[in-house]
Amino acid sequence: MFYLDDIGRYFLMLKGVFSRMTKGSVLRNLILKEIDDLIIGSMGITVFLAFFIGAVVAIQTALNLTNPLIPKQLIGFASRQSIILEFAPTFLSVIMAGKVGSFITSSIGTMRVTEQIDALEVMGINSLNYLVFPKIIAMLMYPFVIAIAMFVGIFGAYIAGVYGGFLSSVDFITGLQEEFIPYHLVYAFIKTFIYAILLATIPSFHGYYMKGGALEVGKASTTAFVWTTVVIIIANYILTQLLLS
Amino acid sequence: MIEVTNLHKGFNGEKILKGITTSFERGKTNLIIGTSGSGKTVFLKCLLGLFTPEQGNICYDGATYSDLNTEQKRDLREQMGMVFQGSALFDSMTVEENVMFPLQMFTKQKKDEMQDRVHQVLQRVNLENAEKKLPSEISGGMQKRVAIARAIVTRPKYLFCDEPNSGLDPRTAIVIDNLIKEITEEYDIITMINTHDMNSVMEIGEKIVFLQKGHLEWEGDKSQIFQTDNKAVTDFVYSSNLFKKVRDAQLKGL
Numbered sequence: 001m002f003y004l005d006d007i008g009r010y011f012l013m014l015k016g017v018f019s020r021m022t023k024g025s026v027l028r029n030l031i032l033k034e035i036d037d038l039i040i041g042s043m044g045i046t047v048f049l050a051f052f053i054g055a056v057v058a059i060q061t062a063l064n065l066t067n068p069l070i071p072k073q074l075i076g077f078a079s080r081q082s083i084i085l086e087f088a089p090t091f092l093s094v095i096m097a098g099k100v101g102s103f104i105t106s107s108i109g110t111m112r113v114t115e116q117i118d119a120l121e122v123m124g125i126n127s128l129n130y131l132v133f134p135k136i137i138a139m140l141m142y143p144f145v146i147a148i149a150m151f152v153g154i155f156g157a158y159i160a161g162v163y164g165g166f167l168s169s170v171d172f173i174t175g176l177q178e179e180f181i182p183y184h185l186v187y188a189f190i191k192t193f194i195y196a197i198l199l200a201t202i203p204s205f206h207g208y209y210m211k212g213g214a215l216e217v218g219k220a221s222t223t224a225f226v227w228t229t230v231v232i233i234i235a236n237y238i239l240t241q242l243l244l245s
Numbered sequence: 246m247i248e249v250t251n252l253h254k255g256f257n258g259e260k261i262l263k264g265i266t267t268s269f270e271r272g273k274t275n276l277i278i279g280t281s282g283s284g285k286t287v288f289l290k291c292l293l294g295l296f297t298p299e300q301g302n303i304c305y306d307g308a309t310y311s312d313l314n315t316e317q318k319r320d321l322r323e324q325m326g327m328v329f330q331g332s333a334l335f336d337s338m339t340v341e342e343n344v345m346f347p348l349q350m351f352t353k354q355k356k357d358e359m360q361d362r363v364h365q366v367l368q369r370v371n372l373e374n375a376e377k378k379l380p381s382e383i384s385g386g387m388q389k390r391v392a393i394a395r396a397i398v399t400r401p402k403y404l405f406c407d408e409p410n411s412g413l414d415p416r417t418a419i420v421i422d423n424l425i426k427e428i429t430e431e432y433d434i435i436t437m438i439n440t441h442d443m444n445s446v447m448e449i450g451e452k453i454v455f456l457q458k459g460h461l462e463w464e465g466d467k468s469q470i471f472q473t474d475n476k477a478v479t480d481f482v483y484s485s486n487l488f489k490k491v492r493d494a495q496l497k498g499l
């Protein structure tokens with residue numbers, strides 16, 4: 001019953017987010033600020049992680065290809081498939097649940113604790129729209145982050161595979177182009193879009209409805225991370241079932 | 246005038262406000278006093294529209310809040326200014342941006358017009374030199390003055406202050422009290438101050454409402470509060486050693 005109550009409140013929150021819009025000029029500045037905080041601010045860690053994940057995927061694949069009959073191009077092929085289908089969209093989103101999610105929860109939670117949200121409400125401002133809507137719009141840029149992560153991940157795989165002496169550059173590129181299905185990219189970006197909405201709204205929910213003081217802000221951040229991760233993993237399963245099977 | 250009739254409010258089955266009926270006049274500083282847990286903050290939040298009463302009415306210059314539609318309620322809220330206990334300044338904004346915020350949200354003024362108005366109110370609260378500072382870079386007293394400036398920048402009809410001088414030294418607390426009183430008279434607004442500070446009561450208590458366990462126990466002004474024989478009020482007033490000693494001295498004819 002407790003979870004049902006929370007799920008109900010989450011959807012009511014979403015309804016509140018899209019009602020009584022904040023003044024356009026104010027909203028534009030808020031969206032730009034959120035893009036800077038949530039998207040630009042995540043670029044560094046995303047690129048760093050993507051590069052090394054890609055590299056490790058290539059090495060692991062290479063080390064497990066012990067059968068001499070299996071062509072080396074498979075390293076390029078497996079790296080591409082792993083990075084595009086799962087590592088870039090899902091694995092990075094789980095990490096973003098920690099980075100972006102805890103930032104959103106703690107910033108909104110602190111505003112709740114210090115009565116800044118009450119101040120907005122007293123002024124007649126729809127605090128949900130003011131605080132959450134710009135985050136959702138900013139997170140619509142998230143697929144671009146993942147696109148860069150895919151590119152950097154594959155580049156990392158190339159560097160580790162070729163310069164690690166596991167296969168030649170030609171083999172890697174041949175494998176990379178082998179049996180490429182463009183729909184896999186569509187699938188990956190549909191997932192990323194759904195994750196972006198989850199990454200913006202679940203942590204906002206936990207921050208907005210938190211009660212208590214500084215300690216509870218920390219607890220809310222942790223809870224938001226756990227729930228965002230759980231929902232992303234479940235959404236990944238459902239979307240994979242719906243879009244690929 | 247704000248008229249409150251038979252106001253009831255509770256949480257999770259526990260009654261916090263139990264039938265409060267009173268009124269507050271324009272141009273006066275109205276104080277809501279009482280011990281912790283007496284329902285002062287809940288009462289103030291009901292007046293602000295942050296809590297919906299379970300029973301009873303609140304009338305703002307003839308308009309009953311519960312009869313207003315969403316748009317009218319929003320318009321009414323734009324006429325309210327609030328000074329929160331912890332100031333509630335937006336910590337990512339400078340002092341100037343904090344004060345300008347309500348103007349940006351609710352007016353169509355040009356930026357230089359807004360800046361003029363912000364300078365005017367900051368000057369009024371003696372904060373001309375703190376415009377570019379962040380709330381974390383100024384003292385608690387200055388934060389309260391910024392909160393007052395933000396609350397009055399749109400020329401509201403109603404000003405609500407939740408313990409405006411809590412956490413301040415006595416000298417700064419008096420400065421804040423007097424500033425609120427002066428602004429109330431200057432702007433001819435209805436000011437409601439939620440406090441348990443007897444110094445505020447003595448300084449600016451033009452109307453005092455004493456709450457006890459959710460009931461309106463007593464109301465009067467600052468001269469009457471020291472003469473009342475209401476036990477709950479006298480217990481509250483003379484809980485301070487200083488006031489107790491002054492009363493003992495008076496009784497002894499010293």
